[in-house]
Amino acid sequence: MNNNALDFKFYNFKILTSTNDKAKELAKKGKYNLIIITKKQKKGKGRFGRKWSSGLGGLYMTILLKEKNLDKVRYLTLIASIAVAKSIRKITKLNALVKWPNDVLIDNKKICGILTETVSNANNYTLIGIGVNINQKKFDKKIINKATSLKIEINKNYNIKNISKTIIKEFNNLYNYYNTKNYKKIINIWKKYSHTFGKEIKAKTLSGVYIGKAVNIDDNCNLMLRLNNGRIKKIVEGDIFVV
Numbered sequence: 001m002n003n004n005a006l007d008f009k010f011y012n013f014k015i016l017t018s019t020n021d022k023a024k025e026l027a028k029k030g031k032y033n034l035i036i037i038t039k040k041q042k043k044g045k046g047r048f049g050r051k052w053s054s055g056l057g058g059l060y061m062t063i064l065l066k067e068k069n070l071d072k073v074r075y076l077t078l079i080a081s082i083a084v085a086k087s088i089r090k091i092t093k094l095n096a097l098v099k100w101p102n103d104v105l106i107d108n109k110k111i112c113g114i115l116t117e118t119v120s121n122a123n124n125y126t127l128i129g130i131g132v133n134i135n136q137k138k139f140d141k142k143i144i145n146k147a148t149s150l151k152i153e154i155n156k157n158y159n160i161k162n163i164s165k166t167i168i169k170e171f172n173n174l175y176n177y178y179n180t181k182n183y184k185k186i187i188n189i190w191k192k193y194s195h196t197f198g199k200e201i202k203a204k205t206l207s208g209v210y211i212g213k214a215v216n217i218d219d220n221c222n223l224m225l226r227l228n229n230g231r232i233k234k235i236v237e238g239d240i241f242v243v
């Protein structure tokens, strides 16, 4: 453990609508530095209002933190994705990679998604919702070709609690860099785990589709693409695909 480690209080549930919603409820009551875990979710949420498949066998967890400065919270999504990739590598030896901005992939299939949300009232809060596919044997037709789980990859059941503990430990270690504003270090670690960095990618954003090489992440965690005409395009939000 490092000196700046967060001291979390744990809340465990059998079923919730969504761990992120529960975290918002607790944030409104002034609680923070806590982790909410549930065995399944009735309405698991993904980015852009998408649904997150949340049946038994997955890890559904939200880390709720009080944050002075909401400008840098995108780094928390990065460190959460690195923490998950590192944990999967340690536990399984699978080559887990992070995908900008919030996914972890194995063999190009999604094994983890992260939904970071903020709440501002008298204080600022950040909730980092982490979904990891662990013991699910299969997924809905809609996502069957895009999603995977540890069970599908290795044909073995894993202890979800142990995996959550490993992820939290890794998150805590990386949080040290966030806490000391060492954002460069976070970006450098992210690059080592990245599935995207240095690759030719297609970015689908609200303003259009862009194809180019992922050459960097800027200070605000935006993805920088070098387009074919040499111009650098900043991707703030969207979905990316390796082409």
Ligand code: BTN
Residues within 6 Å of the ligand: 017, 018, 019, 020, 021, 041, 043, 044, 045, 046, 047, 048, 050, 052, 059, 060, 061, 062, 102, 103, 112, 113, 114, 115, 129, 130, 131, 132
């Ligand atoms: C995405 O890939 O679009 C993000 C998915 C995030 C899913 C997790 S599961 C725990 C937490 N609770 C939710 O409702 N969503 C996040």
